[in-house]
Amino acid sequence: MRDEFDICVIGGGAGGGVAAFALAQAGYDVVILEKGPWLTEKDFYKDEIACCRRRTYVPDLKDEPHVIETREEDDQPWRARPTPGSGWDFWNGNCVGGSSNFMSGFFHRLKPVDFQLRSSFGPIEGANVVDWPISYDDLEPYYAKVEREVGVSGRIVPHPQLEPRSTPDFPYPPTREHPIAGLIDASCKKLGYHSIPTARAILSQPAMGRGSCSYNGYCGSYGCATGAKGGARAALIDRAVAGGRCEVRAHSMVARLVSDRTGKVSAAEYFDKNGVRRRVTARVYVVACQAIETARLLLRSTGPRHPQGLANGSGQVGRNLLFAAGGAGSGRLSYRKFGESLHEFGTFVNRALLDWYVIDDPEFGPRQKGGTIDFVHAHPAPIARATSQLRRGGRLVWGAELKRNLEAHFREGRDVKIEAFCDWLPHDDCYVTLDPRVKDKWGLPVARVRVDFHPHNLQVGWYLAEKGARVLKELGAEDVVSFAVGSPPTNLQAGGCRFGKDPKTSVLDPDCRAHEAENLFVTDGSFMPTAGSAPYTFTIYANAFRVADRIKAQLGGSRA
Amino acid sequence: MDRRTFLIHFGGLAAAPALSSLLTGCASPVREALAPPPGFDWRTLAAVQAHLLPSESSAPGAREIHAEAYLRGVLADPKLAPADRAFLIDGVESIGKLARGMTGKHFVELSHDEREAVLRGFGEMPEGERWLEEMLGYLMEALLGDPVYGGNPDGVGWQWLAHNPGFPRPPADKRYFLL
Numbered sequence: 001m002r003d004e005f006d007i008c009v010i011g012g013g014a015g016g017g018v019a020a021f022a023l024a025q026a027g028y029d030v031v032i033l034e035k036g037p038w039l040t041e042k043d044f045y046k047d048e049i050a051c052c053r054r055r056t057y058v059p060d061l062k063d064e065p066h067v068i069e070t071r072e073e074d075d076q077p078w079r080a081r082p083t084p085g086s087g088w089d090f091w092n093g094n095c096v097g098g099s100s101n102f103m104s105g106f107f108h109r110l111k112p113v114d115f116q117l118r119s120s121f122g123p124i125e126g127a128n129v130v131d132w133p134i135s136y137d138d139l140e141p142y143y144a145k146v147e148r149e150v151g152v153s154g155r156i157v158p159h160p161q162l163e164p165r166s167t168p169d170f171p172y173p174p175t176r177e178h179p180i181a182g183l184i185d186a187s188c189k190k191l192g193y194h195s196i197p198t199a200r201a202i203l204s205q206p207a208m209g210r211g212s213c214s215y216n217g218y219c220g221s222y223g224c225a226t227g228a229k230g231g232a233r234a235a236l237i238d239r240a241v242a243g244g245r246c247e248v249r250a251h252s253m254v255a256r257l258v259s260d261r262t263g264k265v266s267a268a269e270y271f272d273k274n275g276v277r278r279r280v281t282a283r284v285y286v287v288a289c290q291a292i293e294t295a296r297l298l299l300r301s302t303g304p305r306h307p308q309g310l311a312n313g314s315g316q317v318g319r320n321l322l323f324a325a326g327g328a329g330s331g332r333l334s335y336r337k338f339g340e341s342l343h344e345f346g347t348f349v350n351r352a353l354l355d356w357y358v359i360d361d362p363e364f365g366p367r368q369k370g371g372t373i374d375f376v377h378a379h380p381a382p383i384a385r386a387t388s389q390l391r392r393g394g395r396l397v398w399g400a401e402l403k404r405n406l407e408a409h410f411r412e413g414r415d416v417k418i419e420a421f422c423d424w425l426p427h428d429d430c431y432v433t434l435d436p437r438v439k440d441k442w443g444l445p446v447a448r449v450r451v452d453f454h455p456h457n458l459q460v461g462w463y464l465a466e467k468g469a470r471v472l473k474e475l476g477a478e479d480v481v482s483f484a485v486g487s488p489p490t491n492l493q494a495g496g497c498r499f500g501k502d503p504k505t506s507v508l509d510p511d512c513r514a515h516e517a518e519n520l521f522v523t524d525g526s527f528m529p530t531a532g533s534a535p536y537t538f539t540i541y542a543n544a545f546r547v548a549d550r551i552k553a554q555l556g557g558s559r560a
Numbered sequence: 561m562d563r564r565t566f567l568i569h570f571g572g573l574a575a576a577p578a579l580s581s582l583l584t585g586c587a588s589p590v591r592e593a594l595a596p597p598p599g600f601d602w603r604t605l606a607a608v609q610a611h612l613l614p615s616e617s618s619a620p621g622a623r624e625i626h627a628e629a630y631l632r633g634v635l636a637d638p639k640l641a642p643a644d645r646a647f648l649i650d651g652v653e654s655i656g657k658l659a660r661g662m663t664g665k666h667f668v669e670l671s672h673d674e675r676e677a678v679l680r681g682f683g684e685m686p687e688g689e690r691w692l693e694e695m696l697g698y699l700m701e702a703l704l705g706d707p708v709y710g711g712n713p714d715g716v717g718w719q720w721l722a723h724n725p726g727f728p729r730p731p732a733d734k735r736y737f738l739l
């Protein structure tokens with residue numbers, strides 16, 4: 001088995017997939033070490049038991065736990081619990097392509113203001129807000145590249161928050177829209193809001209050897225059976241492998257990165273499927289294991305020049321972990337009131353509001369960062385919907401009462417949901433360390449994650465969710481509710497290895513190269529010092545293409 | 561017998577009749593370790609399921625969705641944590657004892673109202689409500705999960721609730737425990 005490559009990518013998800021694709025395309029020999037299996041379109045079915053009830057695509061928590069630190073109130077002590085039986089699970093899509101296999105693919109770009117939060121709005125007490133060391137203009141060409149290479153469908157319409165673009169529109173037309181989209185547009189027009197079509201990383205027509213969306217009604221949480229969804233495996237890794245310069249080693253759990261006396265990484269040691277310890281060497285190592293696991297790998301990869309963990313001389317590895325903050329809500333549209341056209345199945349709502357990406361509302365406070373409001377169908381997964389009907393007024397129901405509840409829920413209308421995204425403010429009580437006692441099935445120390453949130457997240461989340469609720473009320477929805485929660489959405493992780501110009505306060509330089517190890521790069525969402533107000537995958541993809549260009553330059557340019 | 565073979569044996573009898581007929585004679589230490597103990601009161605389990613999701617002329621109940629067979633598959637899944645398996649089994653035993661304590665009769669002999677009183681009483685016991693919610697969750701799986709797992713025969717649950725299950729649907733060789 002070959003053990004020398006130009007590039008060793010650890011983690012075959014969004015950030016690793018881009019690096020592997022771009023560098024293999026440039027003529028470099030790449031190996032991807034992915035701890036999960038290599039599933040393909042032939043393994044993905046509309047199977048709620050598989051995706052969501054048994055969590056087939058993530059590790060068994062007994063084998064691979066995390067330890068989570070929480071506290072009830074600010075004056076209470078922190079309580080640490082291993083994840084099995086805790087209700088927490090921070091794993092997302094452990095397979096080639098990672099969690100991007102199971103994303104919904106809402107692809108909003110960050111806005112120029114996201115790169116300058118500190119200088120635009122000033123400090124927030126208790127939050128470690130800083131500007132990014134790069135600007136929107138640095139990333140814009142790579143957003144355009146993602147739209148092309150991954151395949152983004154959508155339609156640009158003018159609106160006050162539209163970011164500058166180098167291309168007039170998306171390369172693929174929008175996916176088909178459900179009649180609810182028209183209802184939302186009409187409601188927003190009455191309210192003076194600017195509803196916009198949501199761009200999706202879903203092919204609306206066949207391209208690049210992949211099929212078009214089949215409009216079967218199930219997308220997020222499910223793997224795509226046609227390849228239309230622009231997950232890293234379908235969109236990038238498959239192409240890299242077909243090009244002959246990328247080898248994927250599934251079931252390969254990297255135990256540590258070995259570093260030499262100069263501080264450079266000299267090898268990746270990993271366990272193969274049979275538990276045999278193996279080693280590969282490369283000129284450049286790219287880490288992209290998702291934020292928590294990236295920090296964990298660096299922290300356990302101590303070496304002669306890295307006694308506190310690889311690239312952790314600043315003590316910043318694992319600090320300022322980010323999730324996505326925000327609010328949510330829903331409204332009920334009855335078939336009796338809105339007609340049979342709402343029965344249409346498989347098409348998308350695809351509507352968003354960006355009117356409050358920056359909130360300039362004296363009644364709310366000083367001008368400040370807001371976020372994105374998406375309108376989506378309630379997920380069609382029937383078992384989840386049915387179990388949501390098991391209680392009325394807090395009381396468990398069964399028998400004929402439960403059956404009438406199910407009939408009403410499934411047959412008399414449908415729910416439209418509000419998903420509001422705002423910044424998860426970085427702060428001192430959200431971070432990753434190594435647990436001193438708990439180990440995984442390989443005997444490696446697991447990540448211990450403290451997951452407190454900044455109260456400002458809740459204020460903005462409530463504000464945005466309430467704006468979304470106004471839209472649903474205006475269009476005549478019933479049972480409209482909106483709210484915000486402080487708990488982290490465990491599928492949206494970033495931060496922990498923030499990039500910056502100062503090695504004392506950041507882990508990575510502006511090119512996402514470790515300040516302390518010149519052949520180590522990080523291309524998942526860990527680099528983000530703040531993470532914007534939209535799902536992260538689009539920006540992870542774009543930044544990884546940018547970093548791949550820097551790696552190519554470091555290695556002497558393209559060989560292709 | 562490995563996990564794959566074991567689950568074909570227990571979890572998918574409806575979906576893999578040819579395989580199951582070949583395997584039904586196999587003695588299996590795994591099966592013995594995972595199956596409920598001898599004397600487990602399957603009748604009470606089935607009666608509880610039928611009470612929680614009763615059969616009606618216009619809507620399927622536990623019997624029509626093959627809820628008992630589905631739960632046999634759940635209990636035979638080696639990935640089910642031993643504590644969770646014991647929890648399900650112990651709950652049935654507790655309901656049986658409560659029925660005898662409250663009425664002097666076996667649960668299956670009780671009237672509808674008596675069964676309701678026993679289960680409401682059970683729901684007020686420590687962990688009783690959690691057990692009932694868990695059992696209802698498995699009933700919803702048997703009602704609305706893909707028929708390949710042994711419940712929801714011919715999509716009877718989907719038809720009742722006018723639900724579109726999407727496509728492609730999982731074949732027997734792509735069930736979650738075989739991936």
